[in-house]
Amino acid sequence: MTHFTCTNCRKTHTITSPRWRCDCGGLLDINFTPHLDVRLLKKRKPNLWRYREAIPLPPEAGIISFDEGFTPLLPVNFDGREVWVKQDQLFGTGSYKDRGAAVLISQAAWLGVNHVVEDSSGNAGCAVAAYCARAGISCDIYVPADNSPAKLAQIARYGANLKAIPGSREDTAAAVMQAAENSFYASHSWNPFFFHGTKTWAYEVCEQLGWQAPDTVILPAGNGTLLLGAAIGFKELFQMGLIKRRPRLVAVQAAGCAPLVKMFNEDLNVVPAVQKTATLAEGIAIAAPVRGAQMVAAVRESGGFFISVDEGEIKTSLLHIHHQGYFIEPTSAAVTAGVSRYVAQHAAAGEMIVSTFTGHGLKAGDKIAKL
Numbered sequence: 001m002t003h004f005t006c007t008n009c010r011k012t013h014t015i016t017s018p019r020w021r022c023d024c025g026g027l028l029d030i031n032f033t034p035h036l037d038v039r040l041l042k043k044r045k046p047n048l049w050r051y052r053e054a055i056p057l058p059p060e061a062g063i064i065s066f067d068e069g070f071t072p073l074l075p076v077n078f079d080g081r082e083v084w085v086k087q088d089q090l091f092g093t094g095s096y097k098d099r100g101a102a103v104l105i106s107q108a109a110w111l112g113v114n115h116v117v118e119d120s121s122g123n124a125g126c127a128v129a130a131y132c133a134r135a136g137i138s139c140d141i142y143v144p145a146d147n148s149p150a151k152l153a154q155i156a157r158y159g160a161n162l163k164a165i166p167g168s169r170e171d172t173a174a175a176v177m178q179a180a181e182n183s184f185y186a187s188h189s190w191n192p193f194f195f196h197g198t199k200t201w202a203y204e205v206c207e208q209l210g211w212q213a214p215d216t217v218i219l220p221a222g223n224g225t226l227l228l229g230a231a232i233g234f235k236e237l238f239q240m241g242l243i244k245r246r247p248r249l250v251a252v253q254a255a256g257c258a259p260l261v262k263m264f265n266e267d268l269n270v271v272p273a274v275q276k277t278a279t280l281a282e283g284i285a286i287a288a289p290v291r292g293a294q295m296v297a298a299v300r301e302s303g304g305f306f307i308s309v310d311e312g313e314i315k316t317s318l319l320h321i322h323h324q325g326y327f328i329e330p331t332s333a334a335v336t337a338g339v340s341r342y343v344a345q346h347a348a349a350g351e352m353i354v355s356t357f358t359g360h361g362l363k364a365g366d367k368i369a370k371l
């Protein structure tokens with residue numbers, strides 16, 4: 001039976017309640033064993049719902065969708081080396097967060113929820129706001145007031161109540177926690193349904209490679225929504241026998257905010273407090289990721305590691321990717337800088353490497369124009 005499991009006290013809870021954490025305060029995961037007959041996929045639309053049976057919503061639940069997903073997987077040149085890059089900047093709201101929002105807001109709609117709250121450094125807020133608009137659910141989106149104006153405008157234009165909070169990203173998280181006492185918290189970091197949306201990244205990559213797993217995948221590590229989603233996806237595909245091994249996960253943080261690099265390298269048990277400095281990669285500057293320990297465990301278990309990239313590398317990589325015809329936002333360039341670093345220092349001959357573009361450059365036009 002599909003249910004929530006608390007990662008702290010192991011208590012289980014039904015998924016038919018609008019809960020986002022355990023009574024003990026612990027993080028929830030979803031206990032779920034997918035079954036997917038890939039022969040059926042040929043006849044299905046090229047969107048992420050082609051894996052419907054692998055998404056832990058009951059069969060009778062309707063879905064809230066814009067036909068999202070199945071983004072192109074293209075070979076991109078990194079210093080003479082070919083790396084496969086998923087074009088997740090091409091989602092409707094401009095980032096891969098639509099994967100998570102589609103599944104999470106479908107769950108909220110199925111539960112009959114009519115109001116949600118969410119906090120975000122930008123893109124998750126955009127995605128939740130768009131899917132709430134589609135579902136007819138009202139939402140309050142909490143964001144740091146100094147975020148990209150284009151992202152704040154996008155959230156407001158979708159009809160969400162924009163709560164711009166002065167101060168740090170952590171101040172915004174504290175403000176939403178209060179609101180979440182009385183509302184459904186459509187959180188991309190707490191709510192495990194979000195991760196069962198982002199896991200479709202792994203399903204698509206393997207299908208697009210002819211049901212083969214890459215050797216290595218290189219992904220961002222802020223709150224880990226894509227990293228942990230991919231870990232779930234590859235694990236399920238492996239358990240279903242659709243791939244023969246699980247890829248190594250390499251996670252990238254900006255040096256200006258890299259608590260997990262420190263946690264991994266120093267073998268710590270808890271996410272260490274770090275001094276945050278300004279970074280172009282605003283979207284992954286998360287000082288206290290709630291699933292930080294899970295992220296480090298997933299990377300370690302896969303045989304991978306963490307990379308930190310500095311501001312110079314991020315800027316160089318951003319310009320280099322733009323020159324090749326891909327318009328990504330600065331946060332996304334932290335990942336591509338990590339790919340360049342990996343290619344230069346770690347890649348073996350013949351190794352198949354897959355990474356991703358996470359967000360569209362039009363979201364941060366002003367910032368890019370000033371570089």
Ligand SMILES: *Cc1c(COP(=O)(O)O)cnc(C)c1O
Pocket residue numbers: 095096097123124220221222223224225226227283284286329331332358359360
């Ligand atoms: C959300 C996001 C990421 C990754 O962030 P996580 O906090 O790890 O989920 C990377 N790039 C962009 C553009 C994003 O919106």
Ligand SMILES: [Zn+2]
Pocket residue numbers: 006007008009010011022023024025026
């Ligand atoms: Zn618990």
